[in-house]
Amino acid sequence: MSKFVKDDHPHGHNHEHEHECDHSHGGKKEVILFFTGIAAFLIALFVNGGAIQAALFITSLVLSGYHIIMEGILDTFRQTIKRKKFMPNIHILMTLAAVGAVIIGEYMEAALLILIFGGAHFLEHYAEDKSNKEITNLIKINPTTARRVIENGKTEIVDVAELRIGDKLSVLNGDQIPTDGIVVSGTSAVDQSSITGESIPVEKQAGDVLYGSTMNGAGTLMMEVTKDSSETVISKIIELVSQTKNNMSKTAAFIKKIEPIYVTIVLFLTPIFFLLGYLVMHWSAYDSFYRTMVFLIATSPCALAVTDIPATLSAISNLAKRGVLFKGGSYLSNLSDLTAVAFDKTGTLTTGKPVVTEVYFGGETTEIQQQEFEKIIVSMESKSNHPLAEAIMKYYAAVATIELEVENVLGVGLIARAEDTTYKIGKPNSYHTIPADIQNQTTQLENEGKTVVYFGTEDTVLALLAIQDIPKETSKAAIQYFKKQQIHTVMLTGDAKRTGEAIGRQLAIDEVRGNVMPEEKATIISELKKTYPVMAMVGDGVNDAPALVTADIGVAMGEGTDIAIDVADAVLMKNDLSKFAYTHRLAKKLRKIVWQNITFALAVVVLLVVSNVIGQMNMTLAVIFHEGSTLAVIFNGLRLLKGIKEI
Template identity: 70%
Template sequence: MSEHSLNHRASSCSHNHDHDHDHAHGGNKAAVLYFAGLAAFLAALFVSSDLWSAVLFILTLVLSGYHIIIEGFSDTYQQTRAKRKFTPNVHILMTLAAIGAVVIGEYRESALLILIFAGAHFLEEYAEKKSNKEITSLLKLNPTTARRIKSDGEVETVEVSELRIGDRLSILNGDQIPTDGVVLSGTSSVDQSSITGESMPIEKREGDELFGSTINGVGTMTMEVTKDSADTVISKIIQLVSQTQNNVSRTAAFIKRLEPVYVKVVLLLTPLFFLLGYYVLQWGAYGSLYRTMVFLIATSPCALAATDIPATLSSISNLAKRGVLFKGGSYLSNLADLKAVAFDKTGTLTTGKPVVTDTFFADEVPVAEQEAFIRLIVSMESKSNHPLAQAILIRYEDVKPLDLEVENVIGVGLLAESDGAVYKIGKPTSYVTISDSIQQQTIRYEEEGKTVVYFGTDDRVLALLAIQDVPKETSLEAIRYLKDQGIHTMMITGDAKRTGEAIGRNLGIDEVRGNVMPDEKASIINELKKTYPVTAMVGDGVNDAPALVAADVGIAMGEGTDIAIDVADAVLMKNDLTKFSYTLQVAKKLRRLVVQNIVVALAVVLFLVIANITGNMNMTGAVIIHEGSTLAVILNGLRMLKKV
């Protein structure tokens, strides 16, 4: 994908992006001709001869208006031929107005019209490029070379495209990490802001994941390539960017469809306007033709056409800078109307990793013995690779384990002998004798959606550990925002309903669906859409993919599976749901701003038409106000680049 393909432009008066003229969106040739025309205009002001001043003014029209005139007629011809019906380009209105001014002898007015219009056109292009800055800069993030370690230990510099899964790479201090992989050795801090939006560097050590295009700090590392260069996170980001350019909001799509129809209507009304002025309002031939030219300027839909796309691209740039990527403006626009959002539980609302939340000892266990029992638990779990064992070891990472022989008995749990006694760690169902205090705590923790593990001997339970995949603080904050906005929230989980409901209560979720099979998630989303017309789904796993597709807006967590990211409409590069609530704020502000722009654009057209009919508007004033409104609309859209 070339950089040109990303340089999508919602030109204020040229909205057919298929053309490719010499001006190349305000390129060098058009700029040189514009200033040559400007020089001719200034020279004409000091020429005493009427003939030579007229020649110089017409020269200004041709030189400064070169790209406007060519684009107006050429695009009209090409689009009419391609679609086999008259499809005018909006520039043709200004071109006809300038030619009309020449016909009635208003050479200076014609030249000034083109100078102001073309000059504003360049300024609009410059302003719009700023809205694409964050998106197009992604191309520069893509690494090109890597230091590959050969089998004999020597290091060679190769193109990133030559890397294969399993290759070992040397990462020196300050290097741009060339591709996705894992750390084999070494430690360092890595700036991942280009991928996740996280401003603080992240410490990396053996076994940690690395993203291509991120920047290594002062340490050195050896890494192993885990993905093909086309499948890296940065490659997927660029693919998303490419899709973004071709996917516009419903408002922008409607305006784009409306433009040729609008221009046709104006072209049909133009001779009627002249006839009205000449025969009914008695303006005379010159006055009628002059005001007809002003009518063409006033009704040109430049500002209206720029009401949405620059603002939407600015919003997408704003979000990209903060680690939220959209595949198109239509999906961001949809979020402004969001009525309900469904969340996957594990890894989306919760950390995705079980943690020990509570340790409770039986009443008869003296405090002095509790530390020894904790050490026994850690010693036994250190010989297990069960996820719950890892949670226990992390909780008591400072406890040094004993060297014990541990047996894993299926259906029972872990067994170990210490000081002549046999100890067991297992499910509550593996014990027969349970004290009242242990039983009461078990009921309490299980009602909270926690998994309970018992520790004891054959005849009694000495302690229990409550383990849970805990909600993230960011999830709590995001759900609170959604409730404030009156948006219905739902959790969809494959866990037991009681577990899901416990997490849901902690987070303030409106509705919980538990024991859901992967193929049922999409059906639930379709059911939800019947009550809530615009529904979003947020998830991270393969089993979430059908639901992400079914939702009006599917949002994948960036640390989730590639499949979820591929099918989603947007990606939160950092697993932080406050990014989602921020995205909703951006979407709502974008909607308000686009409405403001449309009101301003239509109001200016109405004002100019009325002022023209009443005789209070000349050609120069119409161009200045018309182009001023277009610039105002675009600059208003660029406000979306700022943090909301």
């Protein structure tokens, strides 16, 4: 992909999500040490005091806290050297608190602190891994081999990377489609859920598009490769989702940025807290030191650090299951602040394929004549390759054709002769005399943005057909949702303004901009952003790419062009705008959960500090409350793995 995180995005991030030093929190060695430490702790509980019990608790602390202590000391040292300023992390606070507890002889509390903190730390990383499962599984479903058909009709098993555009492949029943292409022969139902999110297999026949990584059903297909393996939809998705780890929300980025500052402040306040307790509050030296260790535990921002990322990754994972892919948490987070959304028309709001909406025969046409005329219309259109011909043929699918010689006359239309009469299908301006009832119908239908085609003899118009690219039902539901949310909706179309406004009325869109040239779309988005601070753009074509880049959140339709998918911030793999409405609802839920987490995490810190000062908190309770709040925050974020109820 050429572009993922846009440099000119006001909200674009290039933060390093992971720790800059590579620590494997779920590595085999760390896991073995952690559980060995738990065993030592449990044995110590059954030892009746003395040096052996103390030794077992210290052993538990060292083994279970190995990765905590090493990260606390080494990361702080390395980051301080690298940044040339003091850069402590959360782990150093926990390490100091545990060491302090050992100094005053609270061996069990020291071990318990590290055990629970270490367990929460493992759970945090497990939560992130769990959240990423739907996304990282995409890499596993990327096909590796294909059955290539060679000259003598036989097949050979080759690596997908060896395939070239134009190669013919055999896809047997139950096979994975090896790469993107088109069906040459055969019919089958293909499970496209891994790409489009569609739960029902799609029937495929000659000429239909196939996506690599999807699963063939019971039929056998012959296909032709249309894309290099590195350019397939699945390859682009894998590249796309790899961006999620490197693009945090503004909240997560802010927390990450202030973490070393916060820890530094806590370390600065720790000796002050001890001196105030000893000199001002007149606590004993032991009591002052004990409460200072509780202060270290209480003020550690463990829960605050996990308020955003697990929740965001859970939401991204849930969307991935529904065929909505985001390139980073910042874009999903920004979506909750959406104030306006602009839509391309063709293929985004509409089906992208014209259909016959009305047929009107002149008032004097009998039913028998109408049936005969329909046969002639279908027979004439069957000889045309015009896009509108396909719509007419589909409308009259049940009508049998008759053999006619058809001529396509430039500027006039189709001309054919049947039973000594010459018939013509063409635009209204190809006729000089038009009956009043036909003219009235034409005016009304054209005002509705429909294309009108006439059928008649050389001089007389006998019937008209109205054709239109109609809105999708899912588009209507999505627009209705955004209007309820008081989000301004705009349609941008290159069609005539009258055509665009007709579709706009059907969808109840707030604003329609017609006759828009491709290069004007980005300018219009910039103009709208002056009124609507957070703009989204939804489109599918090459001409939408500049607007997708200009918008705060660019959303590409998955069946659109590669360039639109490349520059967008999110992709709707199935061209279904109801999924975009769902995404907005989930983004709002994500924002709510993040603020719940932040409020809860800060409240627990305040409660523990106040309780400690007034003498109502001991180290064991502080550990349980503090680390319990971390677990609660993680589990609250994980709720988004289930998503929200669809409406």
